[in-house]
Amino acid sequence: MKRREIIKLLSAAPLIGGAAGSILPKTALGSAGAAGTIAKRDLIKELGLRTFINAAGTYTTMTASLMHDEVIEAINSSSQEFVMYDDVQDRVGERIAEICHSEAAMVTAGCWSALVLGTAGVLTGMDRKKVAQLPRVEDFDKNEVIVQKGHNHGYIHALTNTGIKPVEIERRADLENAINSKTALMYFLNESAPHGMILHEEWLSVAKKHNIPTIIDIAADIPPVENLWKYNDMGFDLVCISGGKALRGPQSAGLLLGKKELIAAARLSAPPGGGNIGRGMKVNKEEILGMYAALDKYVRQDHDKEWKMWEDRVTVIENAAKKVDGVTTAVTVPPIANHTPSLSISWDIGRVNISRQELQERLRMGTPSIEVMGDGDHTIKLTVFMLKDGQDKIVGNRIQEELLRASTS
Numbered sequence: 357m358k359r360r361e362i363i364k365l366l367s368a369a370p371l372i373g374g375a376a377g378s379i380l381p382k383t384a385l386g387s388a389g390a391a392g393t394i395a396k397r398d399l400i401k402e403l404g405l406r407t408f409i410n411a412a413g414t415y416t417t418m419t420a421s422l423m424h425d426e427v428i429e430a431i432n433s434s435s436q437e438f439v440m441y442d443d444v445q446d447r448v449g450e451r452i453a454e455i456c457h458s459e460a461a462m463v464t465a466g467c468w469s470a471l472v473l474g475t476a477g478v479l480t481g482m483d484r485k486k487v488a489q490l491p492r493v494e495d496f497d498k499n500e501v502i503v504q505k506g507h508n509h510g511y512i513h514a515l516t517n518t519g520i521k522p523v524e525i526e527r528r529a530d531l532e533n534a535i536n537s538k539t540a541l542m543y544f545l546n547e548s549a550p551h552g553m554i555l556h557e558e559w560l561s562v563a564k565k566h567n568i569p570t571i572i573d574i575a576a577d578i579p580p581v582e583n584l585w586k587y588n589d590m591g592f593d594l595v596c597i598s599g600g601k602a603l604r605g606p607q608s609a610g611l612l613l614g615k616k617e618l619i620a621a622a623r624l625s626a627p628p629g630g631g632n633i634g635r636g637m638k639v640n641k642e643e644i645l646g647m648y649a650a651l652d653k654y655v656r657q658d659h660d661k662e663w664k665m666w667e668d669r670v671t672v673i674e675n676a677a678k679k680v681d682g683v684t685t686a687v688t689v690p691p692i693a694n695h696t697p698s699l700s701i702s703w704d705i706g707r708v709n710i711s712r713q714e715l716q717e718r719l720r721m722g723t724p725s726i727e728v729m730g731d732g733d734h735t736i737k738l739t740v741f742m743l744k745d746g747q748d749k750i751v752g753n754r755i756q757e758e759l760l761r762a763s764t765s
């Protein structure tokens with residue numbers, strides 16, 4: 357209903373003798389959207405979508421994270437005006453670079469596209485002919501990317517999108533041998549550091565020695581907050597981060613941080629320009645600004661306090677589960693990637709007769725629906741950093757309830 361019509365109805369109300377509220381749809385007077393004129397609609401309800409308590413983590417399939425009010429506000433308020441796309445990237449990029457100790461930065465359509473665009477920038481430099489030629493890079497002087505075997509899985513596809521040829525190595529000596537005049541870039545997947553034979557500093561020192569640019573994927577490796585600048589300070593030329601995981605920016609946003617000339621080159625393969633491999637990796641101005649708002653909020657918040665809150669939530673759930681005979685728990689913190697307190701709940705099948713899958717299904721089908729991760733046949737795994745206040749108790753109670761129901765003692 358248009359505002360004009362509402363006003364007309366309201367002014368007519370005394371004449372027709374009814375209370376205004378009774379003749380208007382309830383929603384019409386509800387809190388208005390940014391435009392201030394439209395009725396609120398609950399599309400999640402309207403479309404029958406299942407919502408759930410996320411005790412699993414920042415999984416893409418579960419829509420990763422919820423944006424803070426500051427992010428929504430940045431999105432809403434900026435949606436009312438036109439601005440030049442490149443101006444938004446310029447200004448936001450300057451601010452993000454300052455926060456993250458990099459020379460330059462851009463907001464990308466997630467960490468994945470930061471990897472694609474960063475690689476593209478390395479391959480093309482400021483040569484627009486090369487930009488247009490990607491991913492046909494066979495005749496480029498440099499078109500190989502070196503990757504350690506332990507780092508070479510799914511995410512490498514982001515780089516091969518540009519046409520590069522991955523060159524897999526294991527040892528330091530192999531690395532030195534693999535470097536040749538065709539080497540464009542050396543790629544490091546941070547979460548796989550323990551699975552590779554060469555660690556960051558050594559990787560960088562070899563790269564510097566041979567003057568090869570480096571790119572690192574630290575997508576889910578915030579927290580800790582220091583990781584936002586750690587790898588820039590360390591000397592990686594390009595750093596790629598997810599915006600929609602623990603940073604709680606838009607799910608479709610990410611950060612590419614790095615050397616000024618590389619970011620400038622990466623932007624040639626990105627919108628608003630066309631005729632490039634990144635034209636489909638658009639982040640709208642609202643998301644670019646929302647990403648900045650999320651980062652700005654994140655670096656200002658009290659991380660110790662947040663950590664303490666996570667520990668408290670874990671304790672609530674752990675205590676509830678442990679009350680059931682035959683149940684054991686363990687709290688761990690992954691050293692990299694999703695570095696937050698994480699709770700495993702296991703049970704002795706002789707005393708609690710339920711499979712891990714069945715417990716997950718019962719939690720999912722219950723009210724409210726709850727998502728947790730699984731590990732083996734008799735263990736569920738939870739994180740608490742995506743919970744809202746009070747949900748720790750609900751999760752603890754529901755898990756206890758289902759475990760008790762399956763209890764044979």
Ligand SMILES: *Cc1c(COP(=O)(O)O)cnc(C)c1O
Binds near residue numbers: 416467511573597
């Ligand atoms: C999540 C993730 C990505 C992809 O990030 P998006 O922000 O979803 O594009 C890339 N690399 C790693 C290691 C990730 O965990």
